[in-house]
Amino acid sequence: MDDDDDSQYRYVQRDKMLDYPPNTPFSYRRARRPPPPEPHRPCTWFELPADWPHWYPAIVRCPEVTTKPQWNFSTNFGKHPNQLMMSDKRTAHRMSRFSLPLEEYTTQQILAMPQEILFEIIADWHRSPLLSFQSRTRNNVSRISPYLGLRGLRDHVPKVRRVFRDRRTRSLVIIMDFIEGGNLYALWPRLRAAEKDRISKQIVALIRTMQTYTSELPGALGTSRARAFVHPLFPPTAPLDMQAYRQHLACIVGSAHARYHMGPVAADLMRVDRLVLANMHLDAGSFLVDGTGKLCIVGWGKSGFYAPEAEIAICTYLIPVGFAQIIARLVETWSHKHGQMVSLRAVASWLDEQSAL
Structure with a gap:
């Protein structure tokens, strides 16, 4: 028709x-x-x-x-x-x-x-x-829905019921379950210190669960193009394999170091040994708390399989300083990746200037 x-x-x-x-x-x-x-x-x-x-x-x-x-x-x-x-x-x-x-x-x-x-x-x-x-x-969750039913995650992601694209406007429509509650931007100022600490621990546990799922191929799920850590001047090659991903990551990290005068990049600083399931845009608005206190993650448009420290670097960059408990818990848990996260946060800042993050 x-x-x-x-x-x-x-x-x-x-x-x-x-x-x-x-x-x-x-x-x-x-x-x-x-x-x-x-x-x-x-x-x-x-x-x-x-x-x-x-x-x-x-x-x-x-x-x-x-x-x-x-x-x-x-x-x-x-x-x-x-x-x-x-x-x-x-x-x-x-x-x-x-x-x-x-x-x-x-x-x-x-x-x-x-x-x-x-x-x-x-x-x-x-x-x-x-x-x-x-x-x-920008919402685009059509490629992540098969992965939202994995054990350990299904109770923390709204169930996607239907996804389609309107043929006139080309707008993507996602019909999913409604969560009665609010995101952390709205709830955080009213929470007690103990509740903030509990939510911070839940966030770490959810990210750890996500990182138990791995892939041999980097980038977005399915056949979508990579939308995370992509600079207009350095588009990743397609299709993207592990070697190409390492080269792309080294290129944008080196450029960010040069822009912010951070010195040369160590040869093994951005060594990528495995690729894990990552949301790649976790901020305070990505976490919803329902009426029972259960934490849910929304906004999977940039998700895919990426380096584990990339998820943490973007999360600590995007979350405002007012959420100090969350940032402190993430930094403490992944303290052994401190050097990589400093470099990747610099990349996130550089991409943010280009409105590409």
């Missing part, structure tokens, strides 16, 4: 389905009073093909939206003070009466819906509140 041919799915929006909204009391109609105010977004539905086998009537219905977005801007949402996060607070509280667009449908029904309809609903932020929006965020 071509991009301009949407005859199979027809988007239906009725601003005035009746003279009065469907839930208007009969007394309003009898007394001919003015109808209640129009909702901010009217009840909307999408028609499915006539032979739709999953449910009847063959429509996807979204309830009306009676409240406008309640934007919230959180500052210091990142390593740099000028980074912020924008979110919609309409669903932030358990007692919220906001009707989510697909709350009447089961998981199986949502997974069966055509992707064109799902994208129309998800892209409408009036109906689907933005829980988090950062201008620099």
Whole structure:
């Protein structure tokens, strides 16, 4: 089906389905009073093909939206003070009466819906509140999903239900389980010292578990191009093998040393003996804590198999100094890799200047 041919799915929006909204009391109609105010977004539905086998009537219905977005801007949402996060607070509280667009449908029904309809609903932020929006965020988790079910990790990663790319905008859509909780940027200021220490230990344990999974081939999972530790002036070769990865790493480390006047790089400083599963962009926003206190990791768009110390170097670089307990625990655990991490943090700073990290 071509991009301009949407005859199979027809988007239906009725601003005035009746003279009065469907839930208007009969007394309003009898007394001919003015109808209640129009909702901010009217009840909307999408028609499915006539032979739709999953449910009847063959429509996807979204309830009306009676409240406008309640934007919230959180500052210091990142390593740099000028980074912020924008979110919609309409669903932030358990007692919220906001009707989510697909709350009447089961998981199986949502997974069966055509992707064109799902994208129309998800892209409408009036109906689907933005829980988090950062201008620099780039999500691409389609290649990591087969690895999220590994023993020791499956309980700490939101389950990915469906991944697809919208054919018009080329936007990648990831449908995954919702975690009721908050990330460390929001929770950390309210935590006690003992709770901060417990979370720091959990982070170290999760990274150790990830590093038990190894590969002989470096780089991103599947056939994706490498997106971690890549400088515009020094793109890695493709396909990337161990020898090419060592040469690439030595090249960017040497360039970072020269830029920051750190002296020559020792011959065996960046010796890579094994490649481990790494997220490669762990910051305070990557860790969510649910209602039971369980720690989860999100944001796997740059993941792959890389040198173990590269994960720790990026993590200690990205996490702000306000999370001193986490940084101290990571540095202490991998203290035997101090020289490598100093060099790799210099690389991270250099890449950050190029907005490539």
